Amino acid sequence: MKLQDCRGHWALVTGASSGIGEEFCRRLAAQGIHLVLVARRTALLEKLATELRERHAIQTLVVPTDLAHPGSAQQLRAATAAAGLRIRILINNAARGPWGSFEKTSAETYEELVQLIAGTPIALCRLYLDDLASFGPSLIVNLSSPAALQPVPYKAVYSAAKTCLHNFSLALHGEWRDKGILVQTLLPGPTATELDAKGGAYKSELGEERRPPSEVVDESLAKLESDDPFVTTNKGTYKQRLFAGIAPTRMIIREVKKMFQAPPGR
């Protein structure tokens, strides 16, 4: 898959209003790829769309959508079909990452979180199959997380939903490679975005070092031609996978719990 071959075609990016999603939009626009920008903060999406249209002479469609609602994937598909667009690149990036004890958050919020992180991206892959398969090579990028590789106490639902998306995405690579659709599972290490602050992150053993979103997107795009199913910018990923694969379950839970231990009242 070569990005240059996608000039003049359409990419759909969820979570385009900030962080890694915004960076994907900037990089794709610079290659002359038209953009469907999706998130909830319409003003940010419109501002970015205007800037990228003026700078790169691309076309844009802004579709403000709350992807935590069941049926939002179908609404998005209907919006791009009504505009007569065929999507060649699908970036499933939108997420929230709340920190803290399981019981501090409502059941309704958890249902929405699972929908946002796993349900909607899975539905979008299915709904855009006809579009994607109608091109020679086409691309899906699903955003995984280090939290997908083992259970994470105090981020229990986030990590469970990311595990779902992670394994789905790797499995889909196996099913769809022969259709000419590259499904990349992208696992960023700690990245300097709004995610943790909005998720109520507290000081933890995780450390403060964060890489810029541009490095995550660099890594993703650099691996397109090698057709890699799994791309990570997290230096510790392979050690982490080894640990999760061979350590006793009790030890894994205990060690990860220490890293994310919530302070009293959180």
Ligand SMILES: NC(=O)c1ccc[n+]([C@@H]2O[C@H](COP(=O)([O-])OP(=O)(O)OC[C@H]3O[C@@H](n4cnc5c(N)ncnc54)[C@H](OP(=O)(O)O)[C@@H]3O)[C@@H](O)[C@H]2O)c1
């Ligand atoms: N940052 C990290 O350290 C890190 C590490 C591993 C994985 N990741 C993954 O990377 C991806 C991008 O996150 P980020 O770090 O760039 O965070 P971010 O800056 O907070 O971006 C999250 C994006 O998701 C959108 N979003 C959140 N809830 C939404 C909803 N209900 N409906 C539609 N859009 C919604 C946000 O836009 P609106 O608020 O405008 O809706 C925003 O554009 C996520 O999948 C995250 O899990 C990040």
